[in-house]
Amino acid sequence: MSPASIPPAEQPDSPTGVDVGVPGPGTPDQQDDRGRGRSRVGRVLRVVVPSLLALAWVAVAGIGGPYFGRVDEVSSNDNTSFLPASADATRVQQRLTDFTGDDVIPAVIVFAADDKLTAGQLTELGEAVKRAEKVDGVADGASPVIRSEDGRAAEAFVPVDSDADVGEVVAAIRTAVTDKTPEGVTAHVTGPAGFTADLKEAFSGIDGLLLGVALAAVLVILVIVYRSLLLPILVLITSTFALCVALLVVWLLAKADVLVLTGQTQGILFILVIGAATDYALLYTARFREELASRQDKLAATRASLRSTVEPILASGGTVIAGLLCLLLSDLNSNKSLGPVAAIGIAFALLAALTLLPSLLLIFGRAAYWPRMSRRSRPQTDPGISGLYARIGDRISRRPRLTWIVVTLALLAGTVGVTQLRADGVPQSDLVTTTSDARDGQRVLADHFPGGSGTPAYVITAEDDLQRTADVLLADRGIDSVAVTAKDSAAGTLPVTSDGIQQAGPPGGKPAEPTVSGGDVLLQATLTDPADSVDAEETISRLRDRLAGVAMIGGETATAVDTNAASIHDRNLIIPVVLAVIMLILMILLRAVLAPLLLIIATVLSLGTAMGVSALMFNQVLDLPGADPAVPLYGFVFLVALGVDYNIFLMTRVREEALAHGTRAGIRRGLAITGGVITSAGLVLAATFAALAVIPILFLLQLAIIVAFGVLLDTFIVRTLLVPAVTLDIGRRIWWPSKLGRAPEPR
Known part of the structure; x- marks a missing residue:
C-alpha cells in the first residue's frame, strides 16, 4: 500500500518525526525543499521548544527549591499582626513600647509540687530562674520567684526579646530551668512566649513531613490509576516544580513585606499547589492519551489536547484564583494574606500544567504511558465511551428525576449537622493537638494562681x-x-x-x-x-x-476577641461575594445561565453536607473543643472553588459532546469519558488535603477533614449522580439562553 492510500490518522511516523503525507504539486526539488522545511519546523516544535521550556522550569525550580528551608526567615505567627489596624488590640499593641520601653514577649515559668515548697526549694527555684535569665534572647527585667497562696506552686516572669527566635529561646529556658529544678518539683514554661514556641514546634513538620506525606499519597494514587512507571513521575515533577517556583515568588514578596506568610498559610500553599497542579495534569494527560489513541502524530495530539483542555483548565484555575482573591476583602490580615499567596500558587500550577507537562509528554510521547500504551499502538475509533461510568450514565438516564430527588434529600439530611458546628473560637491552649508544655503550665497556673497570671x-x-x-x-x-x-x-x-x-x-x-x-x-x-x-x-x-x-x-485575650469578631465579619461578607464571582465565571465558560446556577446550587448543597457531617465527627467522634471562626470560611472557599472544578471538567466536555450529539447523549458521553480522570483527580486532591492532618494544629486538622470529605462527596455523588441526573431531566434547556438550549435533540 502506498503512503497516499493510508488514512492520515494511521500513517506511521517518518524517520524525522514528521507525518508521511501525500506528495504535493511541484518539481521533485521543490517537493524536497518543502519537505525539508516541514521537517525542520517539526523538529523545532517536537524537540527544541519543549526542551527549552523544560530546562527553563528546571532552572527556576532549582533556584526556588532551597527556599523550603528558609521559610522561617519571612514567616510570622504573631496573632496581633493579623488584625486590622483599627482593632483595639492592634492599637494597644502598637503603643505598648511607649510605656514599657522594650518590645518583649512574656514567658511564665511555673513550678508545682505535691507538698508545700520549702525555703530551700524556693532558693533552688530562684537559681533556676537566674539560669534562665542568662539565655541568649532573654531581656532584662525577669521577676523574682513568687509563691502561690497554697504554697504548692511558684511562678516567675521572664521577658523574651521579640526580635529573637522565640522557639529557640523558650527551648533553652526550659532546658535551663529543668536542669536546676529540685526533686519533687515540676517546671513548665507557658504564657505568650510558651504558646508561641509550641505552635512553632507544631508547624516545624510542614517543610518535610507534610510535603513528604502529600507527595507519597499522590504517587501511590497515580501509580494505581495510570499503571505506568514514567507518567506518575512526570506529573509529580510538574506539581513539585510549580510549588518550588511559587514558593520562590512568595518568599521574595514576603521578604519585601508585600504580603504576610504564616505557618498556616504555608501549609495550605503546599497542599493546594500539589493537589491543583496534579488535578490539571490529570485532565491533560487523559486528553493527550485520548488524542494519541485517535492519531499517530504526537505533535498533532499535543495541539489537539491543548485546544481541548486549555479552556477548562484556565476556567478551573480561574474560579479558584477568583475565590481566593475575594479574601482580600477580609478584615483579618491572616485571611487577606492567604488570598494572594494561594492565588500565586494556583497560577503557577496552571502554568506548569499547560507548559511543562505538555513539553514533557511531547518529548516522551507514548513511552510515558508504557506499558498500557506503546510506540506501536494503533489509533482506535471513538475511545472512552464504555466502562463503569458509561453504565452509570445509562442507569441514570432511565430515571433521572428520581435519581436527583433521592440524592438531594440525602444531601439535605447531611446538612442538618451544620447546626452542631461550634465555630466561635477555641482557647489558644487547644490549638496544638499533641502534647504542649505551655498548655500543661497554663493548667498549673489556673490551679494555684489567678488564671491570667503572666498574660x-x-x-x-x-x-x-x-x-x-x-x-x-x-x-x-x-x-x-x-x-x-x-x-x-x-x-x-x-x-x-x-x-x-x-x-x-x-x-x-x-x-x-x-x-x-x-x-x-x-x-x-x-x-x-x-x-x-x-x-x-x-x-x-x-x-x-x-x-x-x-x-x-x-493583650492576648483582647486579640482573641477581635480576631473572632473579624472572622465572623469576613465570613458573612466573603461567602456571597465568592458565590457571585464563581457564578459569573461559569456563565462565561458555559455560555449559559441555568447550568451555572444549578452547578452552584449543587456545590453549595455538597458544602453544607460536608460541613454537617464534619461537625458531627468533630463533636461525637473526635471530641474536639470547637473550631476557629475561620474554619467555615476556609472550608467554603476551598470546597466551592475546588468542587466547581470537577463540574467544570464534566460540563465543558458535556457541552462539547452536546454540540455534536445532543444534550442527552452528550451528558452520557461526557460522564463516560471524564469519569475516570475526575475520580482520579478527586482522590488526589482529597489525599493531599488529608495530609494536612499530620500537622498537629487543630485548624489544619479540621480543614483537612472538611475539604477531603467534601471533595470526595463532590467527586462520587454530586458530579457522578446529581449533576448528570438534573441535566438529563432538564435536557437541552440546561443551556438556556444560548442557541444550544434551543437546538432540537438529534433523533
Whole structure:
C-alpha cells in the first residue's frame, strides 16, 4: 500500500518525526525543499521548544527549591499582626513600647509540687530562674520567684526579646530551668512566649513531613490509576516544580513585606499547589492519551489536547484564583494574606500544567504511558465511551428525576449537622493537638494562681481617668488585680486599688510615678480566668462596653476577641461575594445561565453536607473543643472553588459532546469519558488535603477533614449522580439562553 492510500490518522511516523503525507504539486526539488522545511519546523516544535521550556522550569525550580528551608526567615505567627489596624488590640499593641520601653514577649515559668515548697526549694527555684535569665534572647527585667497562696506552686516572669527566635529561646529556658529544678518539683514554661514556641514546634513538620506525606499519597494514587512507571513521575515533577517556583515568588514578596506568610498559610500553599497542579495534569494527560489513541502524530495530539483542555483548565484555575482573591476583602490580615499567596500558587500550577507537562509528554510521547500504551499502538475509533461510568450514565438516564430527588434529600439530611458546628473560637491552649508544655503550665497556673497570671489585659487610658478606669476594672468579677506601668520602679508596675496607687519601697523614698505617654497611662489587669478561656473573653467584652470612650483594651485575650469578631465579619461578607464571582465565571465558560446556577446550587448543597457531617465527627467522634471562626470560611472557599472544578471538567466536555450529539447523549458521553480522570483527580486532591492532618494544629486538622470529605462527596455523588441526573431531566434547556438550549435533540 502506498503512503497516499493510508488514512492520515494511521500513517506511521517518518524517520524525522514528521507525518508521511501525500506528495504535493511541484518539481521533485521543490517537493524536497518543502519537505525539508516541514521537517525542520517539526523538529523545532517536537524537540527544541519543549526542551527549552523544560530546562527553563528546571532552572527556576532549582533556584526556588532551597527556599523550603528558609521559610522561617519571612514567616510570622504573631496573632496581633493579623488584625486590622483599627482593632483595639492592634492599637494597644502598637503603643505598648511607649510605656514599657522594650518590645518583649512574656514567658511564665511555673513550678508545682505535691507538698508545700520549702525555703530551700524556693532558693533552688530562684537559681533556676537566674539560669534562665542568662539565655541568649532573654531581656532584662525577669521577676523574682513568687509563691502561690497554697504554697504548692511558684511562678516567675521572664521577658523574651521579640526580635529573637522565640522557639529557640523558650527551648533553652526550659532546658535551663529543668536542669536546676529540685526533686519533687515540676517546671513548665507557658504564657505568650510558651504558646508561641509550641505552635512553632507544631508547624516545624510542614517543610518535610507534610510535603513528604502529600507527595507519597499522590504517587501511590497515580501509580494505581495510570499503571505506568514514567507518567506518575512526570506529573509529580510538574506539581513539585510549580510549588518550588511559587514558593520562590512568595518568599521574595514576603521578604519585601508585600504580603504576610504564616505557618498556616504555608501549609495550605503546599497542599493546594500539589493537589491543583496534579488535578490539571490529570485532565491533560487523559486528553493527550485520548488524542494519541485517535492519531499517530504526537505533535498533532499535543495541539489537539491543548485546544481541548486549555479552556477548562484556565476556567478551573480561574474560579479558584477568583475565590481566593475575594479574601482580600477580609478584615483579618491572616485571611487577606492567604488570598494572594494561594492565588500565586494556583497560577503557577496552571502554568506548569499547560507548559511543562505538555513539553514533557511531547518529548516522551507514548513511552510515558508504557506499558498500557506503546510506540506501536494503533489509533482506535471513538475511545472512552464504555466502562463503569458509561453504565452509570445509562442507569441514570432511565430515571433521572428520581435519581436527583433521592440524592438531594440525602444531601439535605447531611446538612442538618451544620447546626452542631461550634465555630466561635477555641482557647489558644487547644490549638496544638499533641502534647504542649505551655498548655500543661497554663493548667498549673489556673490551679494555684489567678488564671491570667503572666498574660494581663493591657488598658490604655488618659492619665486623668486612671483611677476611674481602675475602679471599673476592680469592680469586675473577672479581674483579680490592677497595676499601673511605672518609671523608676524596680518591679516595673505599681499596684492600684480603690484607694489609689500603692507605693512600694522603703519609707521616705522618692515615690514612683506612672509612665505617661501622650497624656495616657498603661494599666495591667490580671484576669481571674485563664487568658485564653471563654470566660476571660467575656470579661474583656464586658469591660469594653463599660469603658467605651474612656479606655482601649488589648493583650492576648483582647486579640482573641477581635480576631473572632473579624472572622465572623469576613465570613458573612466573603461567602456571597465568592458565590457571585464563581457564578459569573461559569456563565462565561458555559455560555449559559441555568447550568451555572444549578452547578452552584449543587456545590453549595455538597458544602453544607460536608460541613454537617464534619461537625458531627468533630463533636461525637473526635471530641474536639470547637473550631476557629475561620474554619467555615476556609472550608467554603476551598470546597466551592475546588468542587466547581470537577463540574467544570464534566460540563465543558458535556457541552462539547452536546454540540455534536445532543444534550442527552452528550451528558452520557461526557460522564463516560471524564469519569475516570475526575475520580482520579478527586482522590488526589482529597489525599493531599488529608495530609494536612499530620500537622498537629487543630485548624489544619479540621480543614483537612472538611475539604477531603467534601471533595470526595463532590467527586462520587454530586458530579457522578446529581449533576448528570438534573441535566438529563432538564435536557437541552440546561443551556438556556444560548442557541444550544434551543437546538432540537438529534433523533
